Amino acid sequence: MTLIDGRTGLEKLGDRACWELLGAGEVGRVAVVVDGAPQIFPVNYLALERAIYFRTDEGTKLRGLVDDRRVAFEIDGVDPMRRTGWSVLVNGRAEVVTDSLLLRRLREQPLHPWAVGPKSTWVRVSPLAVSGRRIPPRRGPSDH
Amino acid sequence: MTLIDGRTGLEKLGDRACWELLGAGEVGRVAVVVDGAPQIFPVNYLALERAIYFRTDEGTKLRGLVDDRRVAFEIDGVDPMRRTGWSVLVNGRAEVVTDSLLLRRLREQPLHPWAVGPKSTWVRVSPLAVSGRRIPPRRGPSDH
Numbered sequence: 649m650t651l652i653d654g655r656t657g658l659e660k661l662g663d664r665a666c667w668e669l670l671g672a673g674e675v676g677r678v679a680v681v682v683d684g685a686p687q688i689f690p691v692n693y694l695a696l697e698r699a700i701y702f703r704t705d706e707g708t709k710l711r712g713l714v715d716d717r718r719v720a721f722e723i724d725g726v727d728p729m730r731r732t733g734w735s736v737l738v739n740g741r742a743e744v745v746t747d748s749l750l751l752r753r754l755r756e757q758p759l760h761p762w763a764v765g766p767k768s769t770w771v772r773v774s775p776l777a778v779s780g781r782r783i784p785p786r787r788g789p790s791d792h
Numbered sequence: 793m794t795l796i797d798g799r800t801g802l803e804k805l806g807d808r809a810c811w812e813l814l815g816a817g818e819v820g821r822v823a824v825v826v827d828g829a830p831q832i833f834p835v836n837y838l839a840l841e842r843a844i845y846f847r848t849d850e851g852t853k854l855r856g857l858v859d860d861r862r863v864a865f866e867i868d869g870v871d872p873m874r875r876t877g878w879s880v881l882v883n884g885r886a887e888v889v890t891d892s893l894l895l896r897r898l899r900e901q902p903l904h905p906w907a908v909g910p911k912s913t914w915v916r917v918s919p920l921a922v923s924g925r926r927i928p929p930r931r932g933p934s935d936h
Binding site: 674675677679680681684685686687688690718719720721722724726733735737739 | 879
């Protein structure tokens with residue numbers, strides 16, 4: 649079933665579609681609140697069993713900001729030629745991963761941060777809410 | 793001059809490079825703080841005279857959230873084949889545009905929101921800080 653928001657024309661993506669898109673992506677953005685103001689950080693990530701994981705370095709700005717904090721995580725994709733696109737938003741809580749079995753499993757995953765720092769810390773985003781939207785391809789003039 | 797962060801290996805982009813990237817983009821993400829938690833919204837935008845403008849509809853969630861609030865705005869680009877990418881972050885304050893001359897000028901700009909809602913409200917993000925980072929292309933094994 650396709651749910652279309654009558655006012656915006658946006659198609660609401662179901663939970664399964666959201667996680668398929670999250671599972672296929674490589675780069676997303678994490679937003680955190682710092683002194684009452686939002687900040688956005690692009691990250692390489694992976695989705696594993698309905699959670700989002702990314703790595704960050706000890707001592708970085710992001711490392712100190714996310715632990716035990718509310719975060720938002722977003723991915724999107726666009727098709728400029730068709731003037732359409734989609735986005736998935738995960739609202740959740742972030743925490744540094746300390747479980748050794750999980751850390752071993754994460755290190756076996758194909759996550760390849762593009763920056764060259766050691767990226768020693770894994771952060772998990774446990775979702776409180778996941779939502780997605782897709783813009784249906786624009787109708788041509790003949791459709792109006 | 794190229795500034796490289798010795799720990800992360802990221803190249804810091806200068807102000808001019810940031811605005812060139814902002815001027816060339818079409819889609820960005822706005823982060824706002826709602827009840828202490830961050831939220832991210834993808835938007836079509838345009839950069840005009842060192843400010844960011846996007847449109848939103850009356851009555852939408854975003855419309856009620858941004859006026860006179862601290863926001864973060866982010867764009868990024870990736871080159872998966874070369875495993876490199878860049879990002880530009882604008883931290884600033886958002887306000888609904890009410891100046892009629894500015895509104896007329898904005899309506900003449902080539903901003904084409906992909907969703908079909910009326911998008912009647914223009915929002916301006918006045919930058920407090922602009923920063924950008926680029927990941928230098930990864931060196932090959934022979935470079936190590």
